Amino acid sequence: MQKTPKSLRLHIGLFGRTNVGKSSFLNYVVGQDVAITSHIPGTTTDVVEKPMELLPLGPVVFLDTAGLDDASELGALRIERTKKVFDRCDVLVLLTEPEAWGGYEDEVLAEARKRRIPVVIVVNKADTRVPSADFMESLRRRSSRVLSCSCLDRQGRDPFVHSFKAQLIEICPEEFLHPPALVGDLLAQDKLCVFIVPIDKEAPKGRLILPQVQAIRDVLDGGRGVVVVRESEYASCLKNLRTPPSLVVCDSQVVARMVEETPPEIPCTTFSILFSRSKGDLDEAVRGAGVLDQIQEGDKILIAEACSHHAIQDDIGRVKIPRWLSQFKGFDVPVEVCAGKDFPENLKGFRLVIHCGACMFTRREMLARIERAREQGVALTNYGVAIAYLQGVLSRVLSPFPSALLVYQETAGTPQQH
Template sequence: MNLSQISYRPHIAVVGKRNVGKSRFVNTLIGSEVSAVSEIAGTTIDPIKNPLELLPYGPVLIVDTAGIDDEGELGSRRITQTIKTIASADLVILIVDSRTRLSSKERELIAYLDKIEVTYLLVVNKIEFGVNENLLEELTELRTTHFEVSCKEDVGFEELIRKIIRMLPREDEFFSLNDIIAPTDKVLTVLPSGLPDEEHSLLLSYLDIIKNNLDENTIVTICKDTEFSEISAKLNTPDIIITESHLVNKVSALVPEKVKVTTFSLLINRMKSDLPVFVKGLQTVSKLKTGDKILIAEGCSQHPYNNCKFKIKEWLYSNSKKELNLDFIFGGDLPENLSEYKLLVHCDGCKLNHTEMQTRINEAKLMDVPIVTFGIVASYMKGAIPRAVASLGIKSV
């Protein structure tokens, strides 16, 4: 299994304090001694990734992490790695000791998970020693779903695994379009004329969307914007039109209001991340002030838009009429000083998978930094957002 295949597996992060049994839990779940188990606190240093075929769900990646109560300078770095692992997880399993009450660190972590809206499950381990009644009362007050297990005696895992499978995302949650289109619907995709060869990654994203339409058994027609009027007339009014942001107004003016019109960028955002979060981020775009710090982030080292830096700067200035402080990063992680920024403007992630894109959203949420994408900003500046997002069943700003 190569790294790219592993990166596309749903990530399950196993977290908790030192010595609550995280590594033994991972070993029991996987059925193999893949993580070192010791009575000495802090055995796990860096995140340990373990591929697993979780039947009947399919392939997943289990990540064992360092304790959230680690100490010292090195301990602080390990906790940072754990937080990053949490931000990139599709499901977090928080392990607590059945004999103790919730600690301040565990309560802080639960608050983090609620804040970034990561799906999580709390597991009460070591029930062979009994369960602290005060702990159960605390979990009831928090309304937190929990399961009681004994890793040592392999108790409680059958029902737990069934629950984990129910909580994991299904592929069609990310990529299906069946909530906006129906079988035999006529889908017209309008591509801009003269798309440069270097924008091949965008073309691949377009192809993904076209393939997903075909998977829903729709009738897909592809044309250039110069052919739109003629093709649209021949189709006798398509059910939905998918095009580029700068073409939405042109296309919308030529079709009835009942026809859905949206953009490739919005669909990419919808498939790979959290479109409503980006739409909400537009509220900040309209309220920017002189001197606000804006971070422009690109997921790869060289984005296909050679002049995107200037486009984003121009768009933000034309909207706010304010002098803004813009910083740019290309590839890699978001900076540690992310909280200093008023807004994060991220690329559409054509070279990132769902987990990688969601990680960046979660990091922004943790720092209370609103986030939008290039595509969202482009549609907003062109006045295309209201119709484009309404066509996807999302309320506009």
């Protein structure tokens, strides 16, 4: 993931007076020693770029500044360089400490406002001196996003980092939440791909469901062509292509049949898995699916749908997934279904959340849900990943995604999968 192009990383400017603890803060967030930590003022002699994965948000890079208020010998040059950080950052973290708000902080905030860069204020060193209610109130008048933290508090680290990431998910520009491609990056030039689209009761009359339309559009945007076909015509359609397709994608409901009819050298996956990657976090979903092996009698599963559609007779979330679950486990697994905005605040009663592809969601909304589950220590997977897992074909349909496949191989110790 270090190979993510810089432009696709969320650039987070980290501002704060000398010695407010920027490097310690970075270490605290990352949970490992990645930045220089020191108590000597001005150790960080230049803008330090620290790329990292901040899941589920994805790749970010912190731009650790030396502070605009520095007065040491190299100050002029450092101020110059620090100002350039404003040009490059997508969001800004302004680190301060209790009762220490002043001209510097106001200046940073004003510059950020002028440039419309969203800001999170973090009051550091909340352990050494509890910030007064008046002080916190004055900060909240300046910004709706104020957190406090203590970098020495190891126990408080997880809750803080979750809140911090939740803030970043809310404020970061849309383009960092929308990876450029749903499927386009998986396709080879001068090859077609194939989409297998079953026409069942869930398909709206005379239309296609949204994820399929979105995926077709993404193929076209990428300058490729796509064969759209039902599962019953798939085999004969394959024979009609001179060059094998670069990718086959099916609706999860026919994944077993697709795997059976697809030559092993052709990568294949499902629409839902494409969406898990694009709107959510495929690696996490694969990890989450591993929990299916550990489900025991009495464990409860939450089926979560992004939109509240009219449930049909053979509904995928309400009927089919529960049925496949019971077949897989050999006992009835109690399932609760939530739809639309009803995603519970408290997920702790559930062993696992199985979420739909979220085609109707912005990535921001889906990431917020993933973060909520993560914060509460509840595993979350996705319809497509779960269905492929339950049907024993997950590794096959992860073939287009090396990193997720690796996660799968690390997670799945059981021989149930092939």
